[in-house]
Amino acid sequence: ILGIFLPAIGTLAGGFVAGWMVRGGIWNGAKAGLLAGLLGAIVISLLIVIGGTIFFGPLGFIAGLGASILIVLAVFIYQGILSLIGGAIGGALHH
Incomplete structure (x- = not known):
């Protein structure tokens, strides 16, 4: 059961750390968490x-590029929102 929640916990923790490190309260923590999620x-x-x-050579490049575009669209939303929440929590607790 931990395998299901581990990616979400890791993303929240990364956003929390980014939000904790940045000064300026909740909003700056949320922005730092969002940036951390997008870079990930x-x-x-x-x-x-x-x-x-x-x-897989050139065919692997094309397949990887197509897969990465789909993954980036999905993961931007998933990791971005969770990291934003974690960053806001970190910024609120640090402030």
Whole structure:
């Protein structure tokens, strides 16, 4: 059951840490958490494209690019919102 919640907990924790580190209260914490979530989604998509290229050549690049576009759209929303919430909590507790 922990496997289901672990990605959400990790994203919230990352946003919380980003919000805790940034000064300025809830709003700046939320912005820092959102940025952390979006950067995490970009890193995931780059790893998919690079992995597809390394293992499958040009076809893997095209498949990885297509998959990464879909994943980035979904993960931007998922990680962005959860990190924003975590950042707001971190900013509120630090302030």
